[in-house]
Amino acid sequence: AQSVSQHNHHVILSEAASLELGCNYSYGGTVNLFWYVQYPGQHLQLLLKYFSGDPLVKGIKGFEAEFIKSKFSFNLRKPSVQWSDTAEYFCAVNSGGGADGLTFGKGTHLIIQP
């Protein structure tokens, strides 16, 4: 079975600080990796995804993530955060064709202070 671990449950940063949110997964086969964001009161939106190719993927709103296969990691980064990045961030994984849904981490609540 797959599992996803997000290291930080709550992160507080000041505007313009750099961000890195950790995500590790456990699965021996081919995986597809995702980062979703949930702004307060809203549903989940896809930030970025990885399935093959360049391990450094760029997403929306200046976010990027790096897939490191040897470490089973898919960390999310942003060089300079904004107050509007305050949200809940979820790392997720599925395998193969993805028919059986996503396995999510428990989420990281990010608060950006002006």
Next chain:
Amino acid sequence: NAGVTQTPKFQVLKTGQSMTLQCAQDMNHEYMSWYRQDPGMGLRLIHYSVGAGITDQGEVPNGYNVSRSTTEDFPLRLLSAAPSQTSVYFCASSYKGGPVNEQFFGPGTRLTVL
């Protein structure tokens, strides 16, 4: 396209009552899933479907039933609601083809069971 729609947005039930959460998508996606979101737990898969007439259990299926009579609709039934089912429920759909299956999420249903 409306994407993934869910009704109702909010619902309060008494213990033992039954209800159906509706989910529909107009993107002709083969795959559909139901998740519940609880504080500190992330999203957990309840049931999923790979096509009309085919459903399977996810991580937390107990207390829930699903059916998929059409490609568009994937209702979630609570036969006898319990306080432990108080949660936010998200429906998602994804396309079967392609190298990676991004899931599109609905706006959610916030359910309270008293």
